[in-house]
Amino acid sequence: xxxxxxxxxxxxxxxxxxxxxxxxxxxxxxxxxxxxxxxxxxxxxxxxxxxxxxxxxxxxxxxxxxxxxxxxxxxxxxxxxxxxxxxxxxxxxxxxxxxxxxxxxxxxxxxxxxxxxxxxxxxxxxxxxxxxxxxxxxxxxxxxxxxxxxxxxxxxxxxxxxxxxxxxxxxxxxxxxxxxxxxxxxxxxxxxxxxxxxxxxxxxxxxxxxxxxxxxxxxxxxxxxxxxxxxxxxxxxxxxxxxxxxxxxxxxxxxxxxxxxxxxxxxxxxxxxxxxxxxxxxxxxxxxxxxxxxxxxxxxxxxxxxxxxxxxxxxxxxxxxxxxxxxxxxxxxxxxxxxxxxxxxxxxxxxxxxxxxxxxxxxxxxxxxxxxxxxxxxxxxxxxxxxxxxxxxxxxxxxxxxxxxxxxxxxxxxxxxxxxxxxxxxxxxxxxxxxxxxxxxxxxxxxxxxxxxxxxxxxxxxxxxxxxxxxxxxxxxxxxxxxxxxxxxxxxxxxxxxxxxxxxxxxxxxxxxxxxxxxxxxxxxxxxxxxxxxxxxxxxxxxxxxxxxxxxxxxxxxxxxxxxxxxxxxxxxxxxxxxxxxxxxxxxxxxxxxxxxxxxxxxxxxxxxxxxxxxxxxxxxxxxxxxxxxxxxxxxxxxxxxxxxxxxxxxxxxxxxxxxxxxxxxxxxxxx
Amino acid sequence: xxxxxxxxxxxxxxxxxxxxxxxxxxxxxxxxxxxxxxxxxxxxxxxxxxxxxxxxxxxxxxxxxxxxxxxxxxxxxxxxxxxxxxxxxxxxxxxxxxxxxxxxxxxxxxxxxxxxxxxxxxxxxxxxxxxxxxxxxxxxxxxxxxxxxxxxxxxxxxxxxxxxx
Numbered sequence: 001x002x003x004x005x006x007x008x009x010x011x012x013x014x015x016x017x018x019x020x021x022x023x024x025x026x027x028x029x030x031x032x033x034x035x036x037x038x039x040x041x042x043x044x045x046x047x048x049x050x051x052x053x054x055x056x057x058x059x060x061x062x063x064x065x066x067x068x069x070x071x072x073x074x075x076x077x078x079x080x081x082x083x084x085x086x087x088x089x090x091x092x093x094x095x096x097x098x099x100x101x102x103x104x105x106x107x108x109x110x111x112x113x114x115x116x117x118x119x120x121x122x123x124x125x126x127x128x129x130x131x132x133x134x135x136x137x138x139x140x141x142x143x144x145x146x147x148x149x150x151x152x153x154x155x156x157x158x159x160x161x162x163x164x165x166x167x168x169x170x171x172x173x174x175x176x177x178x179x180x181x182x183x184x185x186x187x188x189x190x191x192x193x194x195x196x197x198x199x200x201x202x203x204x205x206x207x208x209x210x211x212x213x214x215x216x217x218x219x220x221x222x223x224x225x226x227x228x229x230x231x232x233x234x235x236x237x238x239x240x241x242x243x244x245x246x247x248x249x250x251x252x253x254x255x256x257x258x259x260x261x262x263x264x265x266x267x268x269x270x271x272x273x274x275x276x277x278x279x280x281x282x283x284x285x286x287x288x289x290x291x292x293x294x295x296x297x298x299x300x301x302x303x304x305x306x307x308x309x310x311x312x313x314x315x316x317x318x319x320x321x322x323x324x325x326x327x328x329x330x331x332x333x334x335x336x337x338x339x340x341x342x343x344x345x346x347x348x349x350x351x352x353x354x355x356x357x358x359x360x361x362x363x364x365x366x367x368x369x370x371x372x373x374x375x376x377x378x379x380x381x382x383x384x385x386x387x388x389x390x391x392x393x394x395x396x397x398x399x400x401x402x403x404x405x406x407x408x409x410x411x412x413x414x415x416x417x418x419x420x421x422x423x424x425x426x427x428x429x430x431x432x433x434x435x436x437x438x439x440x441x442x443x444x445x446x447x448x449x450x451x452x453x454x455x456x457x458x459x460x461x462x463x464x465x466x467x468x469x470x471x472x473x474x475x476x477x478x479x480x481x482x483x484x485x486x487x488x489x490x491x492x493x494x495x496x497x498x499x500x501x502x503x504x505x506x507x508x509x510x511x512x513x514x515x516x517x518x519x520x521x522x523x524x525x526x527x528x529x530x531x532x533x534x535x536x537x538x539x540x541x542x543x544x545x546x547x548x549x550x551x552x553x554x555x556x557x558x559x560x561x562x563x564x565x566x567x568x569x570x571x572x573x574x575x576x577x578x579x580x581x582x583x584x585x586x587x588x589x590x591x592x593x594x595x596x597x598x599x600x601x602x603x604x605x606x607x608x609x610x611x612x613x614x615x616x617x618x619x620x621x622x623x624x625x626x627x628x629x630x631x632x633x634x635x636x637x638x639x640x641x642x643x644x645x646x647x648x649x650x651x652x653x654x655x656x657x658x659x660x661x662x663x664x665x666x667x668x669x670x671x672x
Numbered sequence: 673x674x675x676x677x678x679x680x681x682x683x684x685x686x687x688x689x690x691x692x693x694x695x696x697x698x699x700x701x702x703x704x705x706x707x708x709x710x711x712x713x714x715x716x717x718x719x720x721x722x723x724x725x726x727x728x729x730x731x732x733x734x735x736x737x738x739x740x741x742x743x744x745x746x747x748x749x750x751x752x753x754x755x756x757x758x759x760x761x762x763x764x765x766x767x768x769x770x771x772x773x774x775x776x777x778x779x780x781x782x783x784x785x786x787x788x789x790x791x792x793x794x795x796x797x798x799x800x801x802x803x804x805x806x807x808x809x810x811x812x813x814x815x816x817x818x819x820x821x822x823x824x825x826x827x828x829x830x831x832x833x834x835x836x837x
Contacts, residue, residue, distance in 0.1 A: 284812075317723045320813070320814045322812040454763040455763075457746070626744065627746050
């Protein structure tokens with residue numbers, strides 16, 4: 001008998017390999033929208049079936065048992081839709097249904113199969129479609145929506161990162177407290193409807209600003225960093241499956257307009273998550289291009305904020321436009337199904353003169369507060385305002401220029417940014433409303449106070465409070481507009497809370513004493529109580545701080561005896577002085593000074609000092625890094641609708657996506 | 673661990689146990705003779721808005737000495753940092769470079785490769801070759817001014833510095 005062991009081993013190996021192949025199935029198979037997604041009756045969205053494996057690929061998709069025809073994705077090919085990438089040695093296969101809509105309210109079952117060279121995987125997803133009209137149960141026993149319940153305009157005032165404590169701090173600073181009662185209330189406090197909103201995203205309890213806004217504007221959760229899209233594996237974030245925005249829906253069905261006002265760069269997540277569909281909030285060039293290229297879908301008529309750098313052709317000083325942050329060639333089925341003009345397919349065109357294109361499209365352009373004020377009384381049909389190259393400056397720094405109170409070296413922060421004449425948020429809101437109110441079909445207006453979040457990240461309490469006051473002034477403008485135009489719904493809310501902002505006490509010992517304290521930067525021994533820690537007056541020692549409010553509505557100074565002191569539950573490492581953060585003055589750059597600075601620098605266990613807090617006592621942060629972070633805390637919502645009872649729908653605890661459906665129903669009730 | 677240069681260069685090491693900045697050497701004398709320009713003199717108003725100043729354009733391609741503050745970004749660019757006339761804190765990574773002033777200079781630290789450059793507070797001095805005009809990094813972030821930081825080897829081999837403008 002010849003030795004059959006090598007042959008048996010070879011057969012066994014082959015058998016095992018074949019068996020292994022037979023057991024390997026396509027991986028990461030999914031159907032979009034994900035289970036639990038909610039859509040409004042008639043709201044457009046994309047569906048997608050994808051998986052990772054070895055081609056050729058095939059897929060099927062049914063909706064409530066009925067087959068859905070893919071608009072892209074060639075069966076039995078490796079390429080499928082042509083926009084699904086390779087991943088290592090494997091390949092993604094994708095099949096899409098673009099621009100679908102479901103008109104029947106209720107639960108709907110999506111069932112899909114995805115097949116590759118190794119086998120077939122089945123997946124399913126249950127989504128919910130909500131009717132455009134609230135039923136009796138939704139209206140908590142109130143009568144059906146009638147003629148008097150009309151809402152035509154929706155104004156959303158979003159304080160980025162603004163939690164309950166931020167609002168309380170703004171109230172204390174602006175009005176003070178006597179005998180236990182606030183001496184006054186903020187504009188946002190006066191809205192009759194108060195609710196609490198959970199702020200989670202599709203992939204985390206802690207969101208960022210992109211899905212944080214998109215949940216309000218689409219009714220769908222999104223992954224962090226993504227806006228107006230569902231997650232997917234495609235070669236460009238702009239090709240991800242879309243979900244229709246509030247503004248797009250209302251423009252499509254009733255001709256409503258869209259206005260976006262922000263103190264941030266207009267490319268930033270919160271403003272963009274009202275009109276732009278992308279899985280990358282940092283793709284600045286493509287984001288701003290899409291504002292204009294798809295304005296026919298969103299009804300965009302007002303865009304005010306910072307971010308001039310994205311509107312200048314590449315090569316022009318200050319331009320940030322690049323092909324790397326742009327997109328070209330939206331899939332043909334997406335363009336067709338969403339009714340986009342051919343030009344909206346996009347092009348990698350960093351040299352585009354986007355500012356000129358906006359103007360050629362009929363947008364009046366302003367770049368300063370003076371120019372904006374010059375439009376009063378004769379508002380244009382469309383308005384673009386870009387008041388800085390990047391983010392606009394914070395309220396307290398803008399106010400300082402207006403008051404003529406410079407830094408110690410005689411300069412102004414706004415001048416450092418070459419944006420000496422920037423409008424306040426209430427002025428921008430007023431200008432936006434003057435344009436949008438011309439539209440008899442109504443409008444959606446997003447007003448963002450962006451720097452509550454930004455200054456909270458930096459643990460700069462004084463500037464964060466200044467931002468709350470700036471947003472509140474804009475709320476006042478919105479309230480007065482709604483009183484005059486009673487078919488308006490006003491919502492004040494936040495995308496998330498930032499920093500775990502807490503009002504922990506009041507300064508004891510006096511501000512002059514605090515300013516005179518020596519540096520405690522080296523006091524790292526836990527047994528030593530820093531004098532600045534002892535200066536935190538807690539419980540009754542906090543007293544009632546009294547800020548002197550100037551006619552412009554802002555404090556004369558944030559550094560007062562008994563100033564309210566803020567701690568951070570989601571802090572990064574910092575040195576805390578409790579003082580308003582100054583900007584160091586650079587009078588001259590002498591080599592000797594530089595040598596001295598350099599000699600002090602080195603590496604080791606010494607904690608990093610912020611230049612502006614060099615004398616404060618060290619506080620180890622809760623979160624890694626040197627900035628505070630977002631929290632999962634619910635945020636407060638305030639609502640008003642003078643001409644209807646729609647505001648009642650927003651009372652109570654709700655999820656962030658609930659807000660979308662409530663607002664849409666308020667607008668669409670009574671409309672078939 | 674990344675190496676450190678002589679005292680007047682700040683080539684930042686990623687590891688906290690890197691060696692401290694060394695005391696001044698004769699190389700510093702060469703550095704201080706380099707042309708220098710305050711950062712806020714890099715930009716001027718022109719007929720079409722802001723533009724690089726004539727002084728900045730005169731230094732394009734030349735080795736220069738700049739002093740400023742390292743901008744503090746939550747998500748620092750790989751192998752580089754931004755130098756600004758005054759302390760700048762840029763919040764939430766998603767905001768990118770939106771809080772940088774127009775006269776910020778991106779300083780490329782070649783020896784850092786793809787590693788982030790550890791943030792240092794306070795005034796710092798850098799020398800290197802200035803590039804005036806837009807330059808994009810690998811992630812598409814554009815800077816109007818870029819300085820390629822000198823390496824220690826470059827300094828040892830460099831000729832006498834040019835006269836200041």
